[in-house]
Amino acid sequence: MSFADLAALLAEQLAWASAMLDNELMVAAMLLVVTTSVIGLCVPGLLMPISFSAGLLLESWLAVPVVMAGAVLGSQGLFLAMRRGMGRSLAKRLASRIERFTPHLERYGILYVAGLRVVGTPHALVTLASAAGPLRHGHFALASLLGFLPAIVISAGAGTAF
Numbered sequence: 660m661s662f663a664d665l666a667a668l669l670a671e672q673l674a675w676a677s678a679m680l681d682n683e684l685m686v687a688a689m690l691l692v693v694t695t696s697v698i699g700l701c702v703p704g705l706l707m708p709i710s711f712s713a714g715l716l717l718e719s720w721l722a723v724p725v726v727m728a729g730a731v732l733g734s735q736g737l738f739l740a741m742r743r744g745m746g747r748s749l750a751k752r753l754a755s756r757i758e759r760f761t762p763h764l765e766r767y768g769i770l771y772v773a774g775l776r777v778v779g780t781p782h783a784l785v786t787l788a789s790a791a792g793p794l795r796h797g798h799f800a801l802a803s804l805l806g807f808l809p810a811i812v813i814s815a816g817a818g819t820a821f
Contacts, residue, residue: 686716687725694729699736701783706730710811714818722815727807734786734803741790760788768794769802776806 690713697705706726713722763771772794775785789799 683717683721687721690716690722690725691729691732694726695733695736698730698733698782700733701737701786703781706807707810707814710814711818714815715821716818718819722819723812726811726815727804730807730811731800731804734782734807735796735800737783737786738790738796738799741787742796761792764789764792764794769798769805772799772802773806776803777809 690709694706694709697709709729710722710726713726716722717725772785772789776782786799789802794802
């Protein structure tokens, strides 16, 4: 393949990417996939920048639900994977650290998880403790939604302001 062929291929791909970025629905879909992946893989510190970027690229009324859906889907996927698979073996190894969360999860459930999310407790720790504990997956999804919502709304709103 010659340099001219490579340049033509690159120009073609850039034109395709540019057309995709002009379509708000495609941008929303890409942001949903990125957010779900980042949260599901426990990549720290990217929820706020993604929310801000979504506010820049989309209208604020669309940015918040797209990022929220991605955050909840990624969090829920990780929760279910930990509960059904690796969570049991990992929970046994970390039992002494997780057992201090269990009484709080039993007593306060949704409010406890939402509060941990709001104050910025590491996502992996909250999800692991919840998956190893008594919290049902629907309650965990609601708690994650409530906990992530303030940060996403503020970040997306700030991105929209630019």
